[in-house]
Amino acid sequence: MKVVKFGGSSLANGEAFQNAINIITSDPQRRVIVTSAPGKRFADDIKVTDLLIKYAQAVIAGQNPEKIVEQVLNRYQEIAAYFGLPADKLIPLAERLEGLPSHTYPNNNYLLAAFKAHGERLNAQLMAILLQHLGYEARFVTPSEAGIIVTGTPNNANVIPETYVNLSHFTFNENELLVFPGFYGLTLAGHIATFSRGGSDITGAILARGLHASTYENFTDVDAIYSANPQIVDHPQPITTMTYREMRELSYAGFSVFHDEALIPAIQGNIPINVRNTNDPEKPGTMIVPDKDFQPSDIVTGVVSGKHFAALYLHKYLLNKQAGFTLRILEILAKHNVSYEHMPSGIDDITIILDRNAINDQLIDTICNEIQEEINPDRLEWIDNYAITMVVGEGMRNRTGVIDDILMPLAEKHIAVPMINQGASRIAIMIGTYNEDADEAVRAIYHRFFVN
Ligand SMILES: Nc1ncnc2c1ncn2[C@@H]1O[C@H](COP(=O)(O)OP(=O)(O)O)[C@@H](O)[C@H]1O
Numbered sequence: 347m348k349v350v351k352f353g354g355s356s357l358a359n360g361e362a363f364q365n366a367i368n369i370i371t372s373d374p375q376r377r378v379i380v381t382s383a384p385g386k387r388f389a390d391d392i393k394v395t396d397l398l399i400k401y402a403q404a405v406i407a408g409q410n411p412e413k414i415v416e417q418v419l420n421r422y423q424e425i426a427a428y429f430g431l432p433a434d435k436l437i438p439l440a441e442r443l444e445g446l447p448s449h450t451y452p453n454n455n456y457l458l459a460a461f462k463a464h465g466e467r468l469n470a471q472l473m474a475i476l477l478q479h480l481g482y483e484a485r486f487v488t489p490s491e492a493g494i495i496v497t498g499t500p501n502n503a504n505v506i507p508e509t510y511v512n513l514s515h516f517t518f519n520e521n522e523l524l525v526f527p528g529f530y531g532l533t534l535a536g537h538i539a540t541f542s543r544g545g546s547d548i549t550g551a552i553l554a555r556g557l558h559a560s561t562y563e564n565f566t567d568v569d570a571i572y573s574a575n576p577q578i579v580d581h582p583q584p585i586t587t588m589t590y591r592e593m594r595e596l597s598y599a600g601f602s603v604f605h606d607e608a609l610i611p612a613i614q615g616n617i618p619i620n621v622r623n624t625n626d627p628e629k630p631g632t633m634i635v636p637d638k639d640f641q642p643s644d645i646v647t648g649v650v651s652g653k654h655f656a657a658l659y660l661h662k663y664l665l666n667k668q669a670g671f672t673l674r675i676l677e678i679l680a681k682h683n684v685s686y687e688h689m690p691s692g693i694d695d696i697t698i699i700l701d702r703n704a705i706n707d708q709l710i711d712t713i714c715n716e717i718q719e720e721i722n723p724d725r726l727e728w729i730d731n732y733a734i735t736m737v738v739g740e741g742m743r744n745r746t747g748v749i750d751d752i753l754m755p756l757a758e759k760h761i762a763v764p765m766i767n768q769g770a771s772r773i774a775i776m777i778g779t780y781n782e783d784a785d786e787a788v789r790a791i792y793h794r795f796f797v798n
């Protein structure tokens with residue numbers, strides 16, 4: 347049995363749905379389907395998830411959300427009309443969407459999560475209705491029925507192990523197609539909580555592990571995962587096979603084609619992942635497999651830059667002799683519920699790299715002031731435009747001189763490199779640059795390893 351996930355770009359309109367349905371029904375192994383919310387139909391279109399965020403904000407602000415609700419409904423109606431589905435079939439979906447403000451939520455963060463989750467929920471319901479309309483035996487299954495239980499914050503949830511116990515009891519018959527909404531689960535208290543953005547990939551991986559799929563197929567809008575983001579490098583080389591570890595490093599740093607957290611259930615269940623193109627399903631796509639099944643043929647598999655970072659640089663003489671220095675900084679971060687991403691250090695210096703999206707300007711001021719007072723460093727500098735370029739490849743292990751090949755093209759382009767971190771993971775080298783240099787750094791390194 348295969349779990350098949352379709353991203354928002356693969357379910358954006360009727361034609362895309364038809365492609366997805368052709369894919370589902372062309373292979374009897376494809377039994378478990380995971381849907382995202384309808385994505386963009388054209389470049390300046392708005393994803394349904396973003397419309398639902400506006401809907402939630404309007405409700406929170408006490409404004410009339412009628413127009414936004416209509417926009418959302420139109421998206422589903424457009425798809426239904428493509429298949430000639432009778433209008434009354436969509437009434438339960440419309441009622442559910444319109445009824446969202448009348449439910450009670452523990453707070454506005456839960457309200458936002460519940461509204462957002464309905465993009466996937468309504469799309470899964472619609473997919474099941476369409477499959478039935480076309481004569482297939484199909485069942486819409488909610489996370490509540492399947493027992494997908496999560497904890498953490500309402501808009502950045504994590505799955506808990508109990509989910510896998512629940513899924514082990516989940517039964518389905520030989521012929522039916524099951525359609526699950528991606529992106530959300532239920533808390534132990536029974537409230538909807540979503541994963542972080544792009545999190546339908548995570549639902550697919552949870553189901554692949556929990557239902558013991560032979561493969562997790564992730565259908566998107568590109569032929570393969572490329573060695574660099576195709577929006578930054580022209581016609582980058584497609585990756586045929588890569589390891590879970592490589593993909594995790596690359597997706598964490600910005601290969602948005604697959605969510606980094608979705609690798610974890612797949613690793614735990616040892617499920618191979620196949621990323622493929624909905625618009626060209628004959629292409630083999632990219633296989634993501636366990637390390638033991640992989641023989642690297644290239645030194646570098648991929649290069650990527652993440653621009654959503656910021657860094658706190660601290661300099662203090664004899665830092666290495668001060669017991670508890672780092673601990674006191676981390677305590678300040680923990681007090682404000684801020685986690686750090688990386689922390690390279692030297693004898694007198696330490697740089698703490700943070701996710702810029704997770705902290706606001708006011709919190710930055712508070713944290714910097716508290717560190718200044720508590721630690722009294724000789725120098726404290728907040729770097730707001732910090733980017734991390736990650737060069738990743740199983741083939742880099744046990745190779746010498748790779749770092750020279752990475753730094754040389756950067757030097758030739760006069761790109762400043764305030765940080766290099768090669769160590770903990772032997773398959774990745776992390777280069778700190780400034781945001782404005784990040785794309786150029788990717789192109790320079792890509793060129794060195796894939797073109798020369
Ligand atoms: N290295 C990469 N290889 C392929 N696509 C990439 C890469 N890095 C970023 N992308 C982008 O990821 C997009 C697919 O991800 P996303 O839009 O989230 O898809 P979906 O809607 O199917 O979930 C591609 O269209 C591409 O622009």
Ligand SMILES: N[C@@H](CC(=O)OP(=O)(O)O)C(=O)O
Pocket residue numbers: 352353354355382383385393395465528529542543544545546547
């Ligand atoms: N719809 C959600 C979750 C998701 O995974 O979407 P997509 O498959 O379009 O990346 C989002 O936009 O974040």
